Amino acid sequence: xxxxxxxxxxxxxxxxxxxxxxxxxxxxxxxxxxxxxxxxxxxxxxxxxxxxxxxxxxxxxxxxxxxxxxxxxxxxxxxxxxxxxxxxxxxxxxxxxxxxxxxxxxxxxxxxxxxxxxxxxxxxxxxxxxxxxxxxxxxxxxxxxxxxxxxxxxxxxxxxxxxxxxxxxxxxxxxxxxxxxxxxxxxxxxxxxxxxxxxxxxxxxxxxxxxxxxxxxxxxxxxxxxxxxxxxxxxxxxxxxxxxxxxxxxxxxxxxxxxxxxxxxxxxxxxxxxxxxxxxxxxxxxxxxxxxxxxxxxxxxxxxxxxxxxxxxxxxxxxxxxxxxxxxxxxxxxxxxxxxxxxxxxxxxxxxxxxxxxxxxxxxxxxxxxxxxxxxxxxxxxxxxxxxxxxxxx
Ligand code: CTP
Numbered sequence: 493x494x495x496x497x498x499x500x501x502x503x504x505x506x507x508x509x510x511x512x513x514x515x516x517x518x519x520x521x522x523x524x525x526x527x528x529x530x531x532x533x534x535x536x537x538x539x540x541x542x543x544x545x546x547x548x549x550x551x552x553x554x555x556x557x558x559x560x561x562x563x564x565x566x567x568x569x570x571x572x573x574x575x576x577x578x579x580x581x582x583x584x585x586x587x588x589x590x591x592x593x594x595x596x597x598x599x600x601x602x603x604x605x606x607x608x609x610x611x612x613x614x615x616x617x618x619x620x621x622x623x624x625x626x627x628x629x630x631x632x633x634x635x636x637x638x639x640x641x642x643x644x645x646x647x648x649x650x651x652x653x654x655x656x657x658x659x660x661x662x663x664x665x666x667x668x669x670x671x672x673x674x675x676x677x678x679x680x681x682x683x684x685x686x687x688x689x690x691x692x693x694x695x696x697x698x699x700x701x702x703x704x705x706x707x708x709x710x711x712x713x714x715x716x717x718x719x720x721x722x723x724x725x726x727x728x729x730x731x732x733x734x735x736x737x738x739x740x741x742x743x744x745x746x747x748x749x750x751x752x753x754x755x756x757x758x759x760x761x762x763x764x765x766x767x768x769x770x771x772x773x774x775x776x777x778x779x780x781x782x783x784x785x786x787x788x789x790x791x792x793x794x795x796x797x798x799x800x801x802x803x804x805x806x807x808x809x810x811x812x813x814x815x816x817x818x819x820x821x822x823x824x825x826x827x828x829x830x831x832x833x834x835x836x837x838x839x840x841x842x843x844x845x846x847x848x849x850x851x852x853x854x855x856x857x858x859x860x861x862x863x864x865x866x867x868x869x870x871x872x873x874x875x876x877x878x879x880x881x882x883x884x885x886x
Contacts, residue, residue: 500525503577503597505584506534508647509613509656513578524716530597569603578611582618589627609637616652675882676719682758683711686726688744690771693780702766703847704728706870713874724750744793760808760881801831810834816841823856
């Protein structure tokens with residue numbers, strides 16, 4: 493399951509550990525979560541609004557009285573998929589247990605029934621006080637996930653349970669709650685996407701209909717599963733792809749050059765780009781007048797996949813095919829001819845699939861197995877291909 497678009501409310505209570513939540517916010521973003529920070533008013537004594545707004549790129553409101561016309565407590569409660577409240581102070585825990593709604597965060601918690609995780613941090617005597625113990629128990633019985641704080645040195649010289657846990661253990665627990673899997677941690681995934689263009693003259697080119705959506709979905713899914721992702725992007729907007737290394741290319745020759753540098757470094761290449769099959773034999777430096785456009789002499793582009801497959805050293809290579817007839821036979825022929833480990837084929841007769849958010853087709857594997865893919869989102873297909881990759885990588 494991809495986490496793109498998974499909306500998290502990061503609630504921040506008024507404890508000194510609020511500054512550690514800046515790192516929690518960053519790490520959540522690295523994993524593909526979209527985060528809105530909702531600080532309690534007292535937490536602003538420790539970390540100011542400007543920090544949260546700059547780090548999250550979103551408004552960080554504390555009260556229901558800000559932007560009232562948007563009914564923020566209901567709008568935000570409706571859009572949230574998860575709550576992570578870190579740090580949760582003794583006072584905040586008490587207010588939540590009592591069902592109070594005296595700031596934006598507590599309003600949101602009451603107005604939303606999605607999973608909620610709390611990370612308490614406070615002085616040991618406050619954590620062990622019977623009132624806090626009972627409040628935590630109440631919240632746990634109501635389904636809140638309440639982490640146990642770490643045991644260790646507190647802000648003063650006191651020792652005991654109450655320390656804010658390490659970011660990594662908070663995220664491990666949060667990922668378990670959201671079902672986020674990090675099975676590609678440390679793996680390098682190279683993805684090509686979009687369609688290459690071959691210039692005819694300074695204003696015209698030979699191109700194709702590929703939108704890049706499928707490759708983007710694969711790259712984001714791989715990032716969300718912990719991979720180091722390099723995306724070779726042919727002719728589409730890459731401005732909103734955080735956490736991914738990007739090489740922008742235009743022509744097939746540009747793509748071949750980046751592939752030759754990046755392929756030796758990767759564990760898996762997923763070649764979703766539509767490569768222009770041919771290019772003009774010569775590029776006109778001047779715009780060709782339409783009266784002179786009788787014909788264009790073309791030459792075939794090199795087959796990028798076939799040449800990489802010949803030089804591979806243990807990498808997996810997945811290809812794509814878009815066919816208008818005999819799509820399974822054609823795809824199996826390409827799987828073998830290009831030395832691929834998997835090919836995904838879709839039937840594009842009638843222009844289906846291009847530019848859409850949904851796809852349907854068949855995954856073909858080397859062992860003659862076919863996996864039919866019923867209509868799914870391109871995000872979901874990205875994850876299905878990654879599932880195959882992790883199985884084959886062992
Ligand atoms: N591909 C490639 N180099 C090319 C053409 C295609 O690496 N010059 C890759 C595509 O990125 C895709 C796979 O090969 O992953 C199949 O692409 P397709 O265009 O269907 O293959 P072609 O060999 O060009 O076959 P056709 O004759 O049907 O155009």
